[in-house]
Amino acid sequence: xxxxxxxxxxxxxxxxxxxxxxxxxxxxxxxxxxxxxxxxxxxxxxxxxxxxxxxxxxxxxxxxxxxxxxxxxxxxxxxxxxxxxxxxxxxxxxxxxxxxxxxxxxxxxxxxxxxxxxxxxxxxxxxxxxxxxxxxxxxxxxxxxxxxxxxxxxxxxxxxxxxxxxxxxxxxxxxxxxxxxxxxxxxxxxxxxxxxxxxxxxxxxxxxxxxxxxxxxxxxxxxxxxxxxxxxxxxxxxxxxxxxxxxxxxxxxxxxxxxxxxxxxxxxxxxxxxxxxxxxxxxxxxxxxxxxxxxxxxxxxxxxxxxxxxxxxxxxxxxxxxxxxxxxxxxxxxxxxxxxxxxxxxxxxxxxxxxxxxxxxxxxxxxxxxxxxxxxxxxxxxxxxxxxxxxxxxxxxxxxxxxxxxxxxxxxxxxxxxxxxxxxxxxxxxxxxxxxxxxxxxxxxxxxxxxxxxxxxxxxxxxxxxxxxxxxxxxxxxxxxxxxxxxxxxxxxxxxxxxxxxxxxxxxxx
Amino acid sequence: xxxxxxxxxxxxxxxxxxxxxxxxxxxxxxxxxxxxxxxxxxxxxxxxxxxxxxxxxxxxxxxxxxxxxxxxxxxxxxxxxxxxxxxxxxxxxxxxxxxxx
Numbered sequence: 001x002x003x004x005x006x007x008x009x010x011x012x013x014x015x016x017x018x019x020x021x022x023x024x025x026x027x028x029x030x031x032x033x034x035x036x037x038x039x040x041x042x043x044x045x046x047x048x049x050x051x052x053x054x055x056x057x058x059x060x061x062x063x064x065x066x067x068x069x070x071x072x073x074x075x076x077x078x079x080x081x082x083x084x085x086x087x088x089x090x091x092x093x094x095x096x097x098x099x100x101x102x103x104x105x106x107x108x109x110x111x112x113x114x115x116x117x118x119x120x121x122x123x124x125x126x127x128x129x130x131x132x133x134x135x136x137x138x139x140x141x142x143x144x145x146x147x148x149x150x151x152x153x154x155x156x157x158x159x160x161x162x163x164x165x166x167x168x169x170x171x172x173x174x175x176x177x178x179x180x181x182x183x184x185x186x187x188x189x190x191x192x193x194x195x196x197x198x199x200x201x202x203x204x205x206x207x208x209x210x211x212x213x214x215x216x217x218x219x220x221x222x223x224x225x226x227x228x229x230x231x232x233x234x235x236x237x238x239x240x241x242x243x244x245x246x247x248x249x250x251x252x253x254x255x256x257x258x259x260x261x262x263x264x265x266x267x268x269x270x271x272x273x274x275x276x277x278x279x280x281x282x283x284x285x286x287x288x289x290x291x292x293x294x295x296x297x298x299x300x301x302x303x304x305x306x307x308x309x310x311x312x313x314x315x316x317x318x319x320x321x322x323x324x325x326x327x328x329x330x331x332x333x334x335x336x337x338x339x340x341x342x343x344x345x346x347x348x349x350x351x352x353x354x355x356x357x358x359x360x361x362x363x364x365x366x367x368x369x370x371x372x373x374x375x376x377x378x379x380x381x382x383x384x385x386x387x388x389x390x391x392x393x394x395x396x397x398x399x400x401x402x403x404x405x406x407x408x409x410x411x412x413x414x415x416x417x418x419x420x421x422x423x424x425x426x427x428x429x430x431x432x433x434x435x436x437x438x439x440x441x442x443x444x445x446x447x448x449x450x451x452x453x454x455x456x457x458x459x460x461x462x463x464x465x466x467x468x469x470x471x472x473x474x475x476x477x478x479x480x481x482x483x484x485x486x487x488x489x490x491x492x493x494x495x496x497x498x499x500x501x502x503x504x505x506x507x508x509x510x
Numbered sequence: 511x512x513x514x515x516x517x518x519x520x521x522x523x524x525x526x527x528x529x530x531x532x533x534x535x536x537x538x539x540x541x542x543x544x545x546x547x548x549x550x551x552x553x554x555x556x557x558x559x560x561x562x563x564x565x566x567x568x569x570x571x572x573x574x575x576x577x578x579x580x581x582x583x584x585x586x587x588x589x590x591x592x593x594x595x596x597x598x599x600x601x602x603x604x605x606x607x608x609x610x611x
Contacts, residue, residue: 136583
């Protein structure tokens, strides 16, 4: 079979550009010479990222075509690829601003582009082998980036924890995948004919319905939960975000998590699709597992965040909690649930990148990443104060920000599912999620208190340098949080169009 | 004795269990990595076994990719371990605890 190269390049031009840019960066660095501090490599890297973003936005048809059996070009792939590349650009700019890449610009961009490429392929993978390779590409780039600043022992330690936990969980995921291959007789998640992965018959008989099928699915969840930092695989997350450069932490919190959620949506869609009794029984079990995981994740994240003083650690626990909220949208396995996940992920991108960027600015200026470092910033740097306040209100999920709307959609799906299927589990799950939002108010407001309600006598004197570039970027990341909160209807339609095709074939359940 | 699919899967399961045991009990980072290699190879044995008995080469190609990725992952992990060893002179995963809370 000759793959249709024209179609492939037409839909996955961005990935081609990223893959070609990696050797090009190394070559550009050699040509430019070491004296220029990797200016050539930086230029090639940034150019490739921007080109890739434009290619996905304007060229990538989202028609659901499946290419070479391995990749699918649907709306879900498109939105999560835009998200990954966009985050890559912000992380690259942040790293350049704060000198996170000074150990070697060329090496930094090679790792970053590799990770972005992995994230893009993860979002589009339609095959277990492709999914594994893509996730490993993303992870290996992430491991190297986490330990990029050699001078700090915390950086090396963060990288060690990331790589050890990552290797173990991806190993478990691979073992699960090998069993799934045996059950289904294929590694393809969705065939062009729309055949369900779960109802196929492989070397050991019909897939779903066998107890070991569920075990294999859970093993795959282990690897995917690690990528999105969901409990009980979240232990690495605070340590890595604290020890890694702030730009890298922001990348891991958004791009890595986004790619993980794209993979989870697609994978759960594939194992729950079908109407035979065996498949619906399995789908019911998968829903319960996901719901319990979601509730555990958000509770662990929110409770642990309450007693953090380091802003990066606090945002890490906040990122864990948000993985829990997002998992709620997956747990209901409905097209509306997938839409809510896509919508919330887009909002989460702006809120989290903004918050991390501002923590990075403060860290750079004061040399500390504690909440105390934010003392009086509402008065010393009004723009930063307002933007941080918007991001935090959004992360808490209060109106008038998009964070409120996103969380509303997710919770609405959970309550609707609980009502429609008369499931007390989902009803109480929604209640617990609501209570979690209240708990999260407890730690997000600590930033606001430090910024606006500090002792004016104790406030550090002197100006707070907040460069124009940083200011522009922070404002650009904050405005959508407010705009999305107002222009809801249009955006919901877009998200719904993008998430079309996920969970359409899921039968009824408990 | 005929070697059937069952035997491949049993070997895979034993390798997986050994790998998990190594990951859980070893405190040296290198020991943990060896455990991970066992887990990856358990999956490879499964893949090759399924491929042998159900036809189709997809799984064998998958296994080849896994071998390459395992090498890449091990190289990165060893580099990170060496970097920590430079500062710590030990690679005990339990003692890597300057980050906590």
